[in-house]
Amino acid sequence: MHKAASAWLAVLLVWPLAGYADDIEVPEVGVRLTALPSGAQKPQVTQQPDASEVTTQVGDAVLSIYRETAPAPAGADVADPSYRALLDARFDRSLDSKTQGAPTNVGGHSGWTVVDARPSVTATSAATIYICVTYVIVDQHLYRLTVRATSVAGRPHEFDALVAALSGLKFEPAQSSPLPASQSAATFEGGYARTGYVRAGMSGKITCEGCSPPT
Numbered sequence: 001m002h003k004a005a006s007a008w009l010a011v012l013l014v015w016p017l018a019g020y021a022d023d024i025e026v027p028e029v030g031v032r033l034t035a036l037p038s039g040a041q042k043p044q045v046t047q048q049p050d051a052s053e054v055t056t057q058v059g060d061a062v063l064s065i066y067r068e069t070a071p072a073p074a075g076a077d078v079a080d081p082s083y084r085a086l087l088d089a090r091f092d093r094s095l096d097s098k099t100q101g102a103p104t105n106v107g108g109h110s111g112w113t114v115v116d117a118r119p120s121v122t123a124t125s126a127a128t129i130y131i132c133v134t135y136v137i138v139d140q141h142l143y144r145l146t147v148r149a150t151s152v153a154g155r156p157h158e159f160d161a162l163v164a165a166l167s168g169l170k171f172e173p174a175q176s177s178p179l180p181a182s183q184s185a186a187t188f189e190g191g192y193a194r195t196g197y198v199r200a201g202m203s204g205k206i207t208c209e210g211c212s213p214p215t
Helices: 002-013 081-091 157-168
Strands: 024-026 031-033 044-048 051-058 061-068 102-106 109-119 128-138 141-151 169-171 206-208
Touching: 031 051, 031 157, 051 157, 061 157, 081 141, 102 128, 128 157, 141 157, 157 169
Parallel strands: none
Antiparallel strands: 024 031, 031 169, 044 051, 051 061, 061 141, 102 109, 102 206, 109 128, 128 141
16 A cells, blocks of 8 residues: 555656646745646635635646644644644544554645545535645644545546645745735736736645555
8 A cells, every 4th residue: 555655646746847837926825836737727815814725726626725824732743643633623524634644745844644535425426535635834834735626537637736736835934915804816817816926936845655545
């Protein structure tokens, strides 16, 4: 299982860069997206009092980067199973990152990644939900990076493409937005709109040992 996981992630980490879009900076969540697939929708930012989130989609696969506004509790460590159990209880009780997954490196920061596949409980057909979740604490703030897709014909290549896009994630200091709480940033051709700018950046890297990829 571990060998299959390593091979799967190795393929994603060398995904051809020729099909990737321009670098996009999202200051509300403090990230640069440097390796989005060229077919991905323009990222959209949603802000709430307790968190900010950027989402993008390619085909039926969705990438979400969620950043909590308040600092993580003192001593919080995503490598701690008890802390991961608390995160599962808050975000997704059906996901067992307490005992599953493996340590990862995301943009130079230590994280924990779990990959899962489960039957869809809402689809009328025999669909499967594929999900890859990474928890990481950056500058004392918790991030939850999620790639999710639903398919009836095996793991979608769009899912793999968005997981691979995490290899180009770079963290930067987050900035406050003048937008009212819960208002979403509009999108525009070539980037996303808040104050209307896109900047070039450098890529980070995500690596994982021991994750169990769905098939």
